[in-house]
Each structure stands twice: as structure tokens, then as C-alpha cells.
Amino acid sequence: MLRKADRASLVPPHLSEEHLLAFLDGELPRAELDIARAHVDTCWTCRSRLSNLLAGIDSFLASRAPLQPDAAAERDQRIRQFRERLAQHAAEVESQLSFGQRVRDSWMNAAAAIRHHRRPALAAAVATCLLIAIFTDVWTTKVSAETVMARATQYESTYRPKPGEVARMALRVERLNRRTGEKQTLGEVTLLHDSATAAEFISVRNSLGQQQSETIPNATNPENSIAALSLIDATLPRPIAAYLEDQHWQANFSMGAFRRLIAARGVDTSTAERHGSLFALHFPFAPGHESGISEAQLIVEARNYAPVSLSLFTAAADTFEEYRFSRTTFAIEPRTTEIARLFAPSDLVRKVRSHAAPELPHLTPLTYENSQASDEEVQIAAALHKTDACLGEELHIFPMSDGTLLVQGLVDQAERRDAIRRTLLSVNPALRIQIYLPRELKSGSQLFRSPFKVSEPSAGPRSAPVATLADLSNERMPMYEELYQHFSRPGVAPDEAEKQVNAFSSEAVTLARQTFLHAWALKKLDDEFAARRTASLSAASLPEIDRMRKDHLRWIATLSHRQSDMLSQVMHMPGSSQALATASSDSEALIRLAQEQNDLVRSLFTVSAAAPETTSTLSRLLAVLHRMGA
């Protein structure tokens, strides 16, 4: 009498509709393809269904035939029309771009062209220089930036609030990536300008929702430092923020502030051009200016010289960013008592602060070399350790220049982030945490460089491609034959054996990777809490670090054992002659061994271009595992 399981394997199930179609479409992974082909070869039902599918494809295509637009008829005409449209579009794009962007673009294109045509390029360059020399004075006949600025200053005095009124202005701060066109709002600033006093009320909200307000008793004094602006400054690149601070720039669109902003740019050329109803004033900065700014650009209305926006362009090697301050509203309002209270002369340096909005000075991460570990850092490391966030997740604890800590990095999923955040906040509710999901990263600049010197594991554990037989590939992994022989015992169906081979190899790969991640985490721990950084730690912290180390060591040993067991279960290996080698607990040595076993396992159990000789590779792997696990 047959048992149920046996009967099931004697009558393999028919292929599903999707499987059949994927089979026809060549979209089945290799392993499934073999099974499907074997089945179709023997099964009349499925073969008949296949031909039905083909008939379905035929009639779908037949339904489509009359619905194809008659595209060929006017092909040439359409292409000509598109060329014209494209040329027009290109010209429009060109005219909208900033001066700096255009220079950069043409430089990139020119550099590429020069590589191809060196000589003509040289000749062209000489000719261009000559032309420039001849026609330079033609340019100066255009309206000068200075003239426009002088008129804009007049605009300011015309729109000053009269007694009994205040002027309200709101501006938005944005970061634009010139390469991708992405736009991100960094914050908003609201300014109230008093008529009765020289005071100004400023309220700043950043993109995190933090808000800070402040009254400046004498807004005309450029020496005022406006603490509230630090909320915005903190979102700007440090050199830019530092430069703005040095120049006592105020985010109020006054020409005075703008003149201070461009005063120290190192060159004194400027251009102005009119684009429709707007004037664009370009103020290039000296190449390699310490602020990282390549150009400041002021846009004013051509009609009345009202300010529209102020942009700062950066030209670092890899980022073309624009920081844009746009005036979103401007209104003259009655000076109500409520508003008057904001300008109250009593309590001159009064600062109205919303609920504990943290001040964000310019912080930089310190390196492990020039900082000391604190007890808190150990506690946070332990918390990360507890959630396994130390295993290959790109999270780092950064000791910051103000002595605080920042946990920053990337995780794959929002739930994972929440869990990590909860754990961290239970250690210190005020800890600064910046954990992003990959899709939230606008540019690499949001993340600090890892303080840990050893390169990251190539990918996070969940995203690690565990390439086994199930992958789209025609190749087989080197160990396939051995494993298949081992698993195909009498009474085991071929596809069952194949499944076991797959399960075995993916487990081997997973174990190897886990082992490597533990070795990596251990190395990271040793780097972070090296002896020179731990001098000032409390008595409780050192055992905590040791506990984490032991944890990783134990895992490395356990995982290596499990791997050795798995391998010796299926292989007939001669007893390893290297069995006497001593186990290592030195993280430097361990990570090298772990890297090697990971590479060896991948070479044996995944499909790769280079097929190693299996016997010697296996014995090497066992030796390595033995050294790690003893």
C-alpha cells in the first residue's frame, strides 16, 4: 500500500497557468524550467493547455492588429517635427538655467569633446580667447547688476511700513539638486518688520517641525546675531552657514544684507540679464571659495525691483546644489496690539522659544582617534547590539564635536527603524537619531562618513543576494553534483532532491554570511572601543563591552560548528590535518578568516563564473571553520 506522500510524487501536480506561460515566455528560473519541461514532456493535459495558451496569444495579437496606429505613414514628417520641438525645448531649458550651471554643463560637454578632438579643440579655445578679448566691452553695455541693486534698494524704502502698520514677509528655504531636479524644503522664515521701533520679529521653522522665534531690537544693526536662524543654518552645508554667519547675513532680502553676502566672494564681476518679467543678477564667487559657494544669484521683478529669490549655488565635485530662499509673501498689515507685543521694548533680548526646540549648532562627527568613548556610547552600542543592529546594518554611533552622540545610518524597512529607534530612546530619550530608509536619501551628503575604517560588508544581510540554484541562471554551482548525489536516495523524487540541494546551499551561504557579519561586528566593536578610547569609562562599561565581544565570539564559534557539521554530514572528508591550529579570538585575524570562509562558501554553493576545484576548496573551508570555531 502506498503512503500518501509517495502517491503525490507519483502523480506530479499540473503546472499552474502562470507557470505554463512563464515556461513559454522563457521566464522560469533554471530549476523550475527543468521541472516544467520534464512535466510538459510527459503530460498531455499540460501540453494541450500550452497550445490553448498559444491560441490565446494568437487571438490577442489578432485583436491588436487593427488597433495599431498607422505610424509608418508620416514617419519622416513626425521625426522632423520632433527635431524642431526638441530644439525649441533645448533652447528654453538653456535660457532657464543659471549661469553657473551652464558653465558647468558646457564644461562637462567640452571636456568630453576635447578628449575626442584634441587639436581642433585647442584651436577653438585660442579663437574663443581672441573673440572674448575683442568683444569684452560689448558685454558691459548691458544693464549692470549694480544698477538693478540700486533700484531694488529704492523698492525697499518705498515699501517700508507706515506708522500703525507692520510689514510681514515669509520666505521659504529649499535645497534643489541641479542634477536630478529634486527639491527639498529646508524651512520657512517669517519676518515682521515694525514701523514704530526698529525691531524685527523673526520666526523660523525647519523641516523637522522645530520652531524658534526671536525679537531683534535693532534690525538695522548688522552685528545682531540671530539665534533662530541656526535652525536653518543647521540644514545648510557647514561652510555656507559659517560664511553667512561671518558676513552677518540676514534672511530678510534687504539689499544691505545681500551686499554683505557678496562682499567677501573674492571676485568683483557680476552680470545681470533679463528673462521676461525678471532680472537675474549673477555674482560668481572666486573658484574654490572657502564657503563652497560658486555663485549667488538674486532674482528681482523687472517691473518694480521687488526681490523674488536668492540662490546660492555650490560646485563641489559631485554635488550641484542650489540653496534657494524665495519670498513667498509680502504684505503690509495693521499693527495690532498682539503684534506690537512681539516688538515690546521690555525684555530686550527676549527669546520666545517653543517647547524645547534644541539649538542645532554646527556639529561635526569626530573620529575615533580624536575622541574618547563615553559610558553612554557603550550603552547605545549595547542597545544596538541587543537589536542585532550591529550585524551589517549601516548604523554608526558618531561622537560629535559638542560631546553628544548621533546615531546615523540606513536601514531597509520602516518597521525595523521604529524598533531600533524605540530601543535607542529607552537608553536616552534625548539621543539624536537619524536613521533613513534608502528611498529617503536625497543625496549621499546626508550621511556622515563611517567612523569605522574597515569597509562595510558588501550589502546588508537582508538585501544580500543569496544566489543559489533558484537564481536566473543556466549555470550550476560547483557543488551541485555532489549534493545532488547525496540527496537523491532511492524513494526520493528528483525534484525533491533538487529542493533539498537548494535548501542546503542557501543555508550554507546564509550561515557563512552570518559568521562574517559577526566577525565584522566584532572588529567594529574593537575599533570603536579600542584601549585608547576607553580610559575614562566607568567600571560598569568595560564588562559590557566584553559581554558584547563574547557574544559575537560565541556566535562565530557556533555558526562555524554548524557549518562544519553540515558539510561533514554530506561530504566524506579526510580528517583535517590542520585540526591542531589554535582558535583565534583576535578580531583582526577573525575577520580575515570570516571573509575567507564567506568567499569559499559562495564559490562552492553559488553560481559564479570561476568554478573552483571542489575537494581542495572544501578542505580549506573546513580548516578555516575549524580555526574560527575551536
Next chain:
Amino acid sequence: MDRGTALNLAQVFSFEGVDDRRRTQPLEETIAELYATMRVPLLGYAYQVVGSTGEAEDLVQIAFLRLFDQLRAHAEILNLRSWLYRVVHNLAIDQLRRQGKQESAVTEWLAQRSLEAHSSSAEDDLIRRQSIAHSLGILNVRERYCLVLRAEGLSYKEIADVLSISAKAVSVYLARGLKKFEVRHAPQG
């Protein structure tokens, strides 16, 4: 089909290919070449979504203008073909929404057209055409998009990219869509 353009495909489908070309010729020229190559298949797809030749032509051109902007900004595009189909698809859907049209209304209209388009009057052909038109009419839009894209030669993965769904879902839609055709025609075929 135009043999000459078909030969070009391999050259222009990789982003690197386009990137290389732009070093030796103006970007506008590369875009215009790509447009000449890809116009017909993209047009076929756009037409299936919006149901109007004039609009489809316009959408395809806009997609290439977008491509120009992207390449001009030195943005990287991994799979040019699925990128173009995706942009055309999204433009087409936006267009329908702006006009307040249902995507499924286009399906019915196309089914009607498919029925009327033939000029042959043979009796059995008429029955066959009616049944094809019926099948086309009962496809849901996802099934229809998947089938049309597959008929254009896109892989499941590429279709998944275009429609922002999973490759698994693509295979389900395809199988389900074909089933609707198969049921009605298998006995006759």
C-alpha cells in the same frame, strides 16, 4: 517593420550606449535618433492607453523631451526601454485623468474599434472578430497593459518596472488576460 531601426536597438538600449554617443555628437541628435527608433512601439502602447493617435504622438514626444532633460542633467537611467515605457505610461494615465476619462472606457472603445476595423465580410471571420472584440472588452486594464507590453517584447521584469508592480503580479495578469482570449477561441482554433 523597419529592419534598419531594429538593428540599432542593441546599440541604443543600454544607457552606456547613449552616454557614449553623446560624447561624440550633440545630445539632441542622440535623442532624435532614439526617437526615430523607438517611436513606433511606444506609440503603439500610448495609443492603447489613451485611444487617440494624436494624443499618443504628443505623449511619446513629451517622454523624449523628459529623456533629454534627464540626460542633460547627467542623471543615470538603468533600463532605457522600461524607463521610456514607464514615462509614456504615466503621461498617458495623467492625460486620461485630466480629461476625466476612465481607463476602462478606452478598453471598450478599442474593442468596438477592433470589431469595426476589418473590412472582410466572410461570415466565420465576423464571428471570430466579434468574439475577439468581446475578449478585448472584458480584459481589465492591468491585464491589457501587461499583454500589450509583453506583445511589444518586454520582459516580465521590465513590465513590472513600467507599471510599478511586481514581476509575480505581471505573470498573474498575463495568464489571466490570455485565459480570456483562450476560452473563447480554443474550440474554434
